[in-house]
Amino acid sequence: MTSIQAVQSQIAESSAEAVVASALQKAHADTHNTFLNIMEHSALERARQVDRGDIIGPLAGVPFAVKDNFLTHEVPTTAASNFLEDFVSPLQATAVKKLEAQGAICIGKVNLDAFAHGGSTENSAFGVTKNAVDETRVAGGSSGGSAVAVALDIVPFALGTDTGGSIRQPASFNGVVGLKPTYGAVSRYGVVAMASGTDTIGVLSSTVGDAELLMTFLSGQDARDMTTLPDFFSLDEQNNGKKLGVIKEFMGEGVDEQVRARIEAAVEQYKTLGYDVEEVSLPLLKYAIAIYYTVIPAEISSNLARYDGVRYGTQKGKDGSLTDVYELSRHAGFVQENKRRIIIGNYVLSSGFFDAYYQKAQKARTLLINEFTTLFAEYDALLGPVSPSPAFTIGESVDDPLEVYLRDVMTVPASLAGLPALSVPVGATDSGLPVGLQIIGARKSDAKILAIAREIEGKNE
Amino acid sequence: MTNISIEDVRSLARLSALHLDDDEAATLTHDIERIITYFGQLSELDTDGVEPTYYGMDLMNVSRDDEVVQDVNPERLTSLSEGGVVANQVKVPKVL
Numbered sequence: 306m307t308s309i310q311a312v313q314s315q316i317a318e319s320s321a322e323a324v325v326a327s328a329l330q331k332a333h334a335d336t337h338n339t340f341l342n343i344m345e346h347s348a349l350e351r352a353r354q355v356d357r358g359d360i361i362g363p364l365a366g367v368p369f370a371v372k373d374n375f376l377t378h379e380v381p382t383t384a385a386s387n388f389l390e391d392f393v394s395p396l397q398a399t400a401v402k403k404l405e406a407q408g409a410i411c412i413g414k415v416n417l418d419a420f421a422h423g424g425s426t427e428n429s430a431f432g433v434t435k436n437a438v439d440e441t442r443v444a445g446g447s448s449g450g451s452a453v454a455v456a457l458d459i460v461p462f463a464l465g466t467d468t469g470g471s472i473r474q475p476a477s478f479n480g481v482v483g484l485k486p487t488y489g490a491v492s493r494y495g496v497v498a499m500a501s502g503t504d505t506i507g508v509l510s511s512t513v514g515d516a517e518l519l520m521t522f523l524s525g526q527d528a529r530d531m532t533t534l535p536d537f538f539s540l541d542e543q544n545n546g547k548k549l550g551v552i553k554e555f556m557g558e559g560v561d562e563q564v565r566a567r568i569e570a571a572v573e574q575y576k577t578l579g580y581d582v583e584e585v586s587l588p589l590l591k592y593a594i595a596i597y598y599t600v601i602p603a604e605i606s607s608n609l610a611r612y613d614g615v616r617y618g619t620q621k622g623k624d625g626s627l628t629d630v631y632e633l634s635r636h637a638g639f640v641q642e643n644k645r646r647i648i649i650g651n652y653v654l655s656s657g658f659f660d661a662y663y664q665k666a667q668k669a670r671t672l673l674i675n676e677f678t679t680l681f682a683e684y685d686a687l688l689g690p691v692s693p694s695p696a697f698t699i700g701e702s703v704d705d706p707l708e709v710y711l712r713d714v715m716t717v718p719a720s721l722a723g724l725p726a727l728s729v730p731v732g733a734t735d736s737g738l739p740v741g742l743q744i745i746g747a748r749k750s751d752a753k754i755l756a757i758a759r760e761i762e763g764k765n766e
Numbered sequence: 767m768t769n770i771s772i773e774d775v776r777s778l779a780r781l782s783a784l785h786l787d788d789d790e791a792a793t794l795t796h797d798i799e800r801i802i803t804y805f806g807q808l809s810e811l812d813t814d815g816v817e818p819t820y821y822g823m824d825l826m827n828v829s830r831d832d833e834v835v836q837d838v839n840p841e842r843l844t845s846l847s848e849g850g851v852v853a854n855q856v857k858v859p860k861v862l
Contacts, residue, residue: 378842395842502821528830595805606782613783615858628783636785644786645794648778649801652770655778665808667818672811674819706797707804 306481306511309461309518312367316355321366321410325352328368328412331459337435337444339453341373342380343413351410362408364522370454370463372447373414374421374497375401384497385429386419388618388638398495399527400464400506407522412460415450419640420609421466421499423447424474424713427703428642435699437479438737442696445475451509452479462510462519468499469597470691470716472507476728477691477741482758483509484516486751488723489534491520492527500604501532503720513729513759520751537749543756546685549575550585555689555715555743564690567740567765571731572688574761585680585687589673590718596673597717598710599653599666605643606650612638645706674722681747686754688744690715691728695738715743725751729758732765768806770799 355366374384376394383389418428426434426449434444437456448465452475465472467485476483491506508519525536614620614634622633653662719726728741746754775795
């Protein structure tokens with residue numbers, strides 16, 4: 306993998322056009338089904354503008370990829386769904402605009418689970434993305450394409466979204482750095498909404514330092530996203546803290562032995578570095594999946610109501626009634642996982658079940674947040690794996706959605722509490738599958754968890 | 767075990783404006799019954815007097831100055847509709 310700084314050296318030695326052309330060539334030649342659309346024309350045009358000095362900035366000429374749920378001009382924004390196969394957006398996502406304002410060049414849109422529903426990219430309407438290390442295994446997801454584009458060294462970084470682990474888990478599966486910032490740190494304007502209560506925008510990169518640099522450009526308030534927080538992200542006086550907690554429930558039964566071994570090795574390294582590391586408990590973890598998969602489908606059922614075949618995308622049933630247009634367009638446009646989540650969402654929100662499921666889950670969520678708050682009063686950050694296993698085999702569990710949901714147990718807690726969390730590579734299993742260490746911080750401690758990650762970066766390989 | 771019938775799923779699908787094929791309805795009924803049953807474990811938790819967290823953060827109003835801005839190039843709006851744009855209005859399919 307190549308860092309942003311190394312790409313900048315290449316640009317200085319040759320030209321932005323040569324560097325971007327090389328990235329485009331790699332994207333075209335890719336055999337992992339990483340890219341859904343490549344922005345050949347605009348990328349090369351912008352690169353030439355950089356070479357002429359018409360575009361300047363700290364990221365001038367640096368190519369990047371974006372998950373295909375960020376709205377961009379020139380090529381369609383599909384959300385990996387048949388619904389939006391031909392949808393070219395009239396506007397651009399704030400995150401994309403902010404990076405372009407620094408001179409970076411978007412070279413294309415990468416694969417995800419349709420509407421970001423999933424953790425493997427197997428739910429993409431346009432085929433699964435294969436793992437960068439082992440093509441028989443999944444890329445992870447839903448930001449699978451973003452992780453693979455970085456791991457295969459096509460681009461030095463990519464944008465992703467993380468609602469319940471969708472940046473951290475593919476980062477872990479492919480051996481790249483993935484940061485899910487504090488909820489509200491980065492504007493979501495122009496990003497296809499999944500569950501507005503936990504959706505976040507973040508980066509996948511080859512180094513922790515690059516994630517830090519990118520956050521300085523991406524974070525901050527946006528008048529177009531009322532959930533954005535005043536900019537708190539700062540690398541000045543970055544504080545590592547000295548006390549870390551290893552979440553006991555993340556290291557127990559059901560966790561792959563080699564994953565646990567890599568995490569334990571990383572924990573030992575922190576001790577060697579002088580950190581005070583203790584075991585801590587998050588007892589409500591056992592309810593995290595039940596909470597998450599009650600709350601999130603409820604929000605999904607609402608957010609996906611806008612796809613009606615009239616305002617967006619592919620329309621079916623034109624010869625029938627308006628109801629036919631809605632029902633048949635949605636039937637054709639959504640993959641089964643989208644439908645499953647919409648129906649679960651409308652079930653838990655329906656009169657008679659609202660109190661027992663939706664409201665109950667939101668109360669349980671409060672208790673989970675309280676547990677985190679208590680821990681962060683004493684600890685600077687919490688450690689554990691990102692996922693109970695390394696990347697799994699393609700097709701292994703597509704027929705068992707509950708089993709698939711249970712795999713998210715280590716990533717959904719930080720999402721439900723709006724906390725920053727990241728995955729940093731800490732080596733691989735005996736068969737070479739990457740393992741990521743998850744570092745979870747208190748709200749707005751994004752810079753701190755990055756500093757903690759940097760301490761062991763590259764030392765476990 | 768929470769019982770969810772295929773009729774329940776079809777009814778929810780209608781309310782969700784979703785057409786389902788027969789085999790799809792059967793698969794989803796099986797899956798959703800298992801998933802909702804799994805959610806049942808939340809009933810073990812004592813949540814009396816606990817405030818629900820509907821939003822992740824303390825929200826505040828974020829607003830810009832009340833000035834007219836041209837956010838979107840009108841020419842790009844054509845992508846929103848198969849019917850095209852007439853007099854700066856997006857034309858939608860006939861709905862009645």
